[in-house]
Amino acid sequence: KSGAGNIDLVTPTHFAHHIIGALKKYKPKVPVIYNTSGYEKVQTLKALEGLVDIFLTDYKYASSSLSKELSGAKDYPEVIEAALKEMKRQQPENVFENGKLTKGIVVRHLVLPGCVKDSLEVLEKIHSVLGENAIVSIMSQYTPMGKAAKNRKINRKITKLEYKIVVNRAIKLNLLCSLVQDLESADSCYTPTFNKDTKI
Numbered sequence: 001k002s003g004a005g006n007i008d009l010v011t012p013t014h015f016a017h018h019i020i021g022a023l024k025k026y027k028p029k030v031p032v033i034y035n036t037s038g039y040e041k042v043q044t045l046k047a048l049e050g051l052v053d054i055f056l057t058d059y060k061y062a063s064s065s066l067s068k069e070l071s072g073a074k075d076y077p078e079v080i081e082a083a084l085k086e087m088k089r090q091q092p093e094n095v096f097e098n099g100k101l102t103k104g105i106v107v108r109h110l111v112l113p114g115c116v117k118d119s120l121e122v123l124e125k126i127h128s129v130l131g132e133n134a135i136v137s138i139m140s141q142y143t144p145m146g147k148a149a150k151n152r153k154i155n156r157k158i159t160k161l162e163y164k165i166v167v168n169r170a171i172k173l174n175l176l177c178s179l180v181q182d183l184e185s186a187d188s189c190y191t192p193t194f195n196k197d198t199k200i
Helices: 013-025 042-047 064-071 076-090 116-130 146-150 160-172
Strands: 007-010 032-036 054-058 095-097 100-110 135-139 178-180
Touching: 013 042, 042 076, 054 076, 064 076, 076 100, 076 116, 100 116, 116 135, 116 160, 135 160, 160 178
Parallel strands: 007 032, 032 054, 054 100, 100 135, 135 178
Antiparallel strands: 095 100
């Protein structure tokens, strides 16, 4: 009623049961977005069928060793691939109305320093599941914070060359609906101050 263009459910998985119940009682007329890390059980996604209009998902890693090392989730690659296939089953086409996405899938991938090979494999996986019409956000905004700043593997921002290689692979795969960023987006000024005293 206030004019919102969508309902964006950010990191909603642990509330999925309640969300499903709420959306079964009332489904807004604006698109409902399920904004997730991609680490989703297929059964959870199936329970959302008919309730979610747009899946906005990360595709973090193609390598199980990298996903284990950086996220403690060795099975992330197989989980996200199965999840993406289920998202595709539910939303087989991207639908636009008046220039705005109203149904479909958007996949985010954050390029990490020294991990270009994995990023290329991620794009290949996305292409194999979603095809050339996939909407892919290739993010260059990685900024080392907290423990990451002390990890020699990922304690720096990505280089212009690293990002160029990944974007060029998207072009080679004909993923022409890709969104790209300026390297200047990798700046801590965009990171909120997360502490108990922060006022929202």
